[in-house]
Amino acid sequence: MSGVTLRSINKTFGATSVLSDVSLDVGEVEFLTLLGPSGCGKSTLLRIVAGLETHDSGEVSIGGRPVDHLRPRERDVAMVFQSYALYPHMTVAQNIAVPLTMRRLRPWQRLPLVGAVVRSVRERRAEIDADVRRAADALEIEPLLDRKPSQLSGGQRQRVALARAMVRQPRAFLMDEPLSNLDAALRVQARAEIADLHRRLRTTFVYVTHDQSEAMTMSDRIAVMMGGRLLQVASPGTIYDSPADLRVAVFIGSPRINTLDGIAREGGMVEAGGIAFPLNSGLLAGASLTVAFRAEHADIAPASDANGEGLPGEIRQVENLGADVFVHVACRGSAQPVIVRVTPDGGYGLARGQPVRVRPILARILLFAPDGRRIEARP
Ligand SMILES: Nc1ncnc2c1ncn2[C@@H]1O[C@H](COP(=O)(O)OP(=O)(O)OP(=O)(O)O)[C@@H](O)[C@H]1O
Ligand SMILES: [Mg+2]
Known part of the structure; x- marks a missing residue:
């Protein structure tokens, strides 16, 4: 079974073609990076997988199941953005719990007083708490659970966003430049943490970046994208030593x-x-x-x-x-x-x-x- 499959995806915004005939198979436990210069269509492709953007033609499957007709929350994927998109008025624990409360509690059950009175709701809340603690423990942010996002460093916010993506055990993680707000030293550390998280969770990761060292160090395979097309999909070693196209050869490697x-x-x-x-x-x-x-x-x-x-x-x-x-x-x-x-x-x-x-x-x-x-x- 495959993690994420794309078949001949095409996308235009008005008169401009942004994605042309993109086909890609991401393995069930694979870490695949979409790498390419700014504006080449990486985020658009990821958003199409997540269901946040529609494609003009082609097919998207997740876990072997076509999802073209499904809404984002029905696709069983977790998306981590560059901005982390944390709710500023909620604590870290509440932020991490959001996907679980949305899924496990009906709107009336989320009211503070109900939780205190109704036993079934109290039990479900306790389960959610336990799941939040487990994710926080995995990412070593337990001491931060009662803080607000404004009281966290960039790296800590990024981990909270990862924990929130993790709690619902999605079929696939979709990450759009999650490290680009961190300073250089922290990026190197966070890069290792995400790679480690992938090894532990053993699930599909599709990771978007324009940073080649991120792509080279974290990925099982890299899909090099330019002008809305995939130029080569291969292991980091093959991309570097045996580029299929001059544009790939020039884009990868420093000097x-x-x-x-x-x-x-x-x-x-x-x-x-x-x-x-x-x-x-x-x-x-x-x-x-x-x-x-x-x-x-x-x-x-x-x-x-x-x-x-x-x-x-x-x-x-x-x-x-x-x-x-x-x-x-x-x-x-x-x-x-x-x-x-x-x-x-x-x-x-x-x-x-x-x-x-x-x-x-x-x-x-x-x-x-x-x-x-x-x-x-x-x-
Ligand atoms: N909603 C939109 N309407 C019109 N054009 C758009 C829209 N979203 C993206 N585009 C255009 O589509 C192209 C691809 O954008 P996309 O955001 O996918 O690029 P990217 O590879 O993620 O770039 P970056 O590395 O800068 O994030 C760009 O030329 C962009 O201007
Ligand atoms: Mg982008």
């Missing part, structure tokens, strides 16, 4: 992947940056393509290297980050400097203005067609 304009040549060669690489692109000689490699997949050799291997260039900047040194080299065929990661020892003696050669590892070079599609180099 940005190096790209050079190249041309396919006779005899299984590709020319870029003034040298020829023995890479068989399978394209006709003369066809243009993009040659790409990551900063850690190249090294720097002296310009006078007898073999004369590598891309000739000139050092523009040596950026020392302590553990890593990034050397920026102006090379032919690349609009931006090519960036090479070296160790602090390897960076010793390198200086601005020095002529060098950049030697990419041949097996780690990626080729892309003019339309951005990845080309597998043939042996």
